[in-house]
Amino acid sequence: MTNSPLRVGIISAAWGARAHLPAWRSLDGVEVTAICTSRPETAAKAAADFDVARAFHDFRAMAADPEIDIVDCGTRPPLRHAMVMAALGAGKHVYNGIPFAKDLADARAMAAAWWSAGTVAVVDAFMQAVPAIVQMKAMIDAGWIGEVFGADVAFEVPLFSAAQTNVPGYVWFADPANGASAGRNLGSHMLHLLVHAFGPVASVTADQSLALKAWPVDGETVLPQVPDRASLLLRHASGLPTRLEANWCKIGGEGFRFSAWGSKGRLEARAPVFPMAHDTRLFGTQDPALGSARTEEIAIEPGHLAVPGCHAVADRPETGLLALASIFATMRDAINGKGVAAPDFAQALHIHEVVEAAGRAADERRWIDL
Incomplete structure (x- = not known):
């Protein structure tokens, strides 16, 4: 294990700085030493605003810098491909966003570059690290619901409506050139969760459509x-x-819910929007009589509310703070020779293959085998 802190360079002064920077800074043995934007003036401002020592306006220069160990790649999928490839080509450890890539060719290229580099590479699918979901999976694995019969996951929210756009910074979702769609963006996060809980997908069928034709x-x-x-x-x-x-x-959408059921009972994690440590709750019921199948809330065990070597607090409302820090911690530990980082690029490639197969299945109106 190294005695020196791992040095992180973040590409993006938006999501990367707002959400990732606090999570990296919550970890022992890690320092955020650099930030990168597309222009010298914005890079300098970001470094000053976020109290980061070094500013870059060329991600290739950041990737090549010997004083950076981990490159955290923000921005949209078409831009991230070159960033990831430059970082892996320089032998860096990489954190990449979701969706993993704009298309299957880019996804395969990044996975191949990772295998060649032999470094640690992880993606931003942090739902699996939310404490309620960590406990839910542990209970499923321990047999709380018995033999698993099925599961469903939904994320239904009004990010966009005819009256207003609630996420103006994500208007890039509208353009297919960015590798975006509800299935690719929201769906990728949920597919990671399903694969994490139940293993790889063998076949898929799908229906996809555009309902709302204009966003203000x-x-x-x-x-x-x-x-x-x-x-x-x-x-x-x-x-x-x-x-x-x-x-x-979906106006009035119920947010996020993840349900699994089996021979002994059912468990369900719920969140008002994107699942976070502070607002995702766990409910369950075991083999009730017909007509009395009400689920009861299950307390989250204290051990799931903390991460070793991390100072993030579970009930803080910052976007994804504890769950992100948990994924970052697996990177830190894997780089230092302890454990395995997840979700890695192998899982990310599989998820992207499922996403592409789902699009094909919707177009051809049939099941697709992976």
């Missing part, structure tokens, strides 16, 4: 060209059937 943004109108809802039926390699629903234009 700052007095202008954006015309989206990608599906805003996706329904997937999945068959895992184990034979388990699961279901996924993604919708980013």
Whole structure:
């Protein structure tokens, strides 16, 4: 294990600085030493605003710098491909966003570069690290619901509506050139969760469509060209059937819910929007009589509310803080020779293959085997 802190360079003064920077800074043995944007003036301002020592305006220079160990790649998928490839080519450890890539060719290229580099590479699918979901998986693995019969996961929220855009910084979702859609963005996060819980997917069928034809943004109108809802039926390699629903234009949507049931009972994790440590709750019921199947809230065990070598607090409302820090901690530990970092690029490639297969299945109206 190294005695020196691991040095992180973050590409992005938006999501990367707002969400990732506090999570990296919550870890022992890690220092954020650099930030990169596309222009010298914005890089200098970001470094000053976020109290980061070094500013870069060329991600290739950041990737090549010998005083950086980990490159955290923010921004949208088409831009991240070159960033990831430069970092892996320089032998860096890499953290990459979701969706993993804009298309399957880029996904395969990044996975191949990672295998060649032999470094630690992880993606931003941190739902699996939310304490309620960590406990849910542990209870499933311990047999609390008995033999697992099925599961479904849904993320249905009004990110965009005819009256307002609630996430103006994500208008890039409207353009297919960015590798975006409800199934690719929201769906990728949920697919990572399903694969983490139940193993790889063997086959998929899907239905996807665009319902809301216009988004109002700052007095202008954006015309989206990608599906805003996706329904997937999945068959895992184990034979388990699961279901996924993604919708980013659902007014009054119930947010996030992840349910699994079996021969003894059912468990369900719920969150008002994206699942976070502070607002995701766990519910369950075991073999009730017909008509009395009410689920009761299950307390989260203290051991799931903390990460070794991390000072993030579970009930703080910052975006993804503890869950992100937990994933970052697996990177730190794996780099230092302890444990395995997850979700890695191998899982990310598999998820991207499922996403692409789902799009094909929707177009061809049939099941696709992976």
